[in-house]
Amino acid sequence: xxxDLNASFxxxxxxxxxxxxxxxxxxxxxxxATNEFIALAIQCEYSEQPTFAGHCYIGAAKCEASVGNxxxxxxxLVTAARQFMKxxxxxxxxxxxxxxxxxxxxxxxxxxxxxxxxxxxxSIRLSLLSELAADLVTLNLxxxxxxxxxxxxxxxxxxxxxxxxxxxxxxxxxxCGKYDIAxxxxxxxxxxxxxxxxxxxxxxQLSRILLSLYMDPKSDAKVESLKQLxxxxxxxxxxxxxxxxxxxxxxxxxxxxxxxxxxxxALARAACALRPALAPxxxxxxxxxxxxxxxxxxx
Numbered sequence: 001x002x003x004d005l006n007a008s009f010x011x012x013x014x015x016x017x018x019x020x021x022x023x024x025x026x027x028x029x030x031x032x033a034t035n036e037f038i039a040l041a042i043q044c045e046y047s048e049q050p051t052f053a054g055h056c057y058i059g060a061a062k063c064e065a066s067v068g069n070x071x072x073x074x075x076x077l078v079t080a081a082r083q084f085m086k087x088x089x090x091x092x093x094x095x096x097x098x099x100x101x102x103x104x105x106x107x108x109x110x111x112x113x114x115x116x117x118x119x120x121x122x123s124i125r126l127s128l129l130s131e132l133a134a135d136l137v138t139l140n141l142x143x144x145x146x147x148x149x150x151x152x153x154x155x156x157x158x159x160x161x162x163x164x165x166x167x168x169x170x171x172x173x174x175x176c177g178k179y180d181i182a183x184x185x186x187x188x189x190x191x192x193x194x195x196x197x198x199x200x201x202x203x204x205q206l207s208r209i210l211l212s213l214y215m216d217p218k219s220d221a222k223v224e225s226l227k228q229l230x231x232x233x234x235x236x237x238x239x240x241x242x243x244x245x246x247x248x249x250x251x252x253x254x255x256x257x258x259x260x261x262x263x264x265x266a267l268a269r270a271a272c273a274l275r276p277a278l279a280p281x282x283x284x285x286x287x288x289x290x291x292x293x294x295x296x297x298x299x
Contacts, residue, residue: 012040016059034063045083050090051103054083058110074117078128081110085135092139104139108132126155143176159194167200170207171281179285183211187223190241198243203279205229205242209252210278210285213259214292230256248277255286264293 016036041056057080064072084107091097111132118124129152136145149169156162166189173182186208189196196204208226222230225241232239233252244252251274258267271290275283 013055013059016040030063030067034060037063041079041083050083050087051106054080054087054103054106054110056080057083070117074114077110077114077117081107081114081132084110088139089135107135121155123155126152129155137172142172146172146176146178163189163194163196163200167203170204171279174207174211174281174285179211179215183208183215186211187226190225191223201241202243203282205244206252206278206282207285209233209256210282210289213256214285214289248274251277259289259293267293 016033037056037060041053041060044050044053044056057076061073061076061080064070064076084103088101088103088107091103111128115125115128118128129148133145133148133152136142136148149165149172153162153165153169156165166185170182170186170189173179173185186204189204190208208229212222212226212230228239229241231237232242233244233249234256236249242249251270254270255267255274258270268290271286275286278286
């Protein structure tokens with residue numbers, strides 16, 4: 001490309017489109033146009049211009065759609081989406097955000113359009129939805145990621161993968177402040193009696209305890225398994241549902257009793273001791289519980 005990359009790109013892009021639109025051609029050479037779009041896209045990629053590359057891949061996708069090659073169209077739409085997402089991440093790394101979110105919206109649009117080209121229960125749909133959700137989380141757009149994560153979760157068939165998806169989904173809900181839904185989903189996972197790995201079970205049970213403390217639901221509003229969880233911890237009862245070591249149990253007891261007694265200082269000490277044992281989403285939840293207690297004195 002020339003020194004004036006923008007002008008060079010526009011010229012080459014328009015030249016390819018012009019070839020397709022020439023009326024004297026009964027059948028434009030779609031294959032040739034596709035190859036030219038791809039060649040220009042690769043040129044843009046090498047020049048670190050992902051936005052231009054994205055537009056070229058969209059051009060290639062339209063060519064494939066015009067001859068009924070919908071899987072080829074989907075492939076180029078996904079490639080375009082990844083280029084637009086790369087451009088968005090690049091802008092954010094430079095601390096620059098467009099209020100119109102042109103690259104981000106283009107990426108989401110391409111992903112969404114590509115999804116329509118695959119069967120409803122396709123593993124490729126699961127992969128693309130997961131990728132889009134992960135990209136949005138990386139861009140700290142976690143609340144936007146939730147809907148795509150939910151769609152992906154609905155497609156997960158493998159039991160082990162589903163457990164990981166649900167655990168991550170609960171953490172995402174916590175990050176977005178959707179505490180009631182997070183607690184509901186955590187309760188559902190525990191009450192489903194699925195055989196959870198010990199580390200996952202421990203993380204989910206910790207989340208249930210902290211969510212319950214933060215939202216402070218009335219005892220009679222808690223599901224039975226959650227009531228039993230609190231009872232077993234406070235009474236030092238052994239249970240397969242509580243995979244905590246003695247040290248963690250004691251710290252949880254302190255946090256729970258401090259909260260119940262409305263002792264802000266004791267809760268602050270308990271929170272400080274408990275924090276290292278928690279996952280990031282749980283640490284944020286504990287910090288909010290601590291902040292609320294500190295702000296209100298003895299509540």
